[in-house]
Amino acid sequence: MSEHEAALAVGAAGGLGPYRSFAVPQSTVGDGFFMMMGLLFLGTSSRALVLGAPLWPDGVLLTCCLFMGLGMAGLALWPCFERRRGGRLERLYCSEDGLVIGSGHTMRPIRWSDVTITSEDWESGSGEYRHSGTRRTLTTPDGTVVARFTGREPERVGGFQVMLLHQAATEREAVHPTPSDARPTEA
Structure with missing residues (x-):
């Protein structure tokens, strides 16, 4: 079973809804x-x-x-x-209602309602050498950092898509709140 299939199974068991995208924080794409x-x-x-x-x-x-x-x-x-599977970078398998974090050889599901995303715009340099981006940090209510996008990654690594999925899920939850006892428990 591939890591992608295992992440889909963990997400389905956690009630995270259909799979939407893949993201790798702090990654670069081959130059x-x-x-x-x-x-x-x-x-x-x-x-x-x-x-x-x-x-x-x-x-x-x-x-x-x-x-x-x-x-x-x-x-x-x-x-x-x-x-790669077992590599040093965390891999985020994002679904409608949450994400599955693959790090090392472990996977854990987290609901979007249990994640807070903070965004911070940054700039460095000037003129031709000016660089800018948005640093995004995903944290849990207890302050644990789930993932961190530095803002230097290419857009293809998925930081913006993660933010959009989080916003859509929190808006859905605000309109149709899920009772806390209906959520599956993490084993």
Whole structure:
């Protein structure tokens, strides 16, 4: 059973409703620049291998190209390694009424009504080098930090979708409150 299927089963057992999205806080998505540079260096070195490199300086160039190409390809693929099952990053499987947090080899369901999201806008630098974003922190009522989006991640990691799902669930709960005894208990 894959982690995604296990998260869906945990969410269904916790009464979290249908699955909506996936998010990985503090993640980056592989940089296309590093991947393209890695392919360029690997292509250059493989061309030199096929045609032959008779001179010693060409051998040094070939070796450098191979190492740089492999290193840059590794940098581009590093985020995939971090997000894998059992990886160091938390994975959020978001549903209509809550989320399942996968960290390490454990999963736990949390209802949106038990989560508070605080957003803080930030800016750094100036002119061309100005960067800005929104830092989002998901906490439980006892102050435990569930997840933290730094605001430097690409939008594809899902921080904004998590906030939208939380807002929709809290608005639904305000209109149609769920009795506290109807909620499934966490085992």
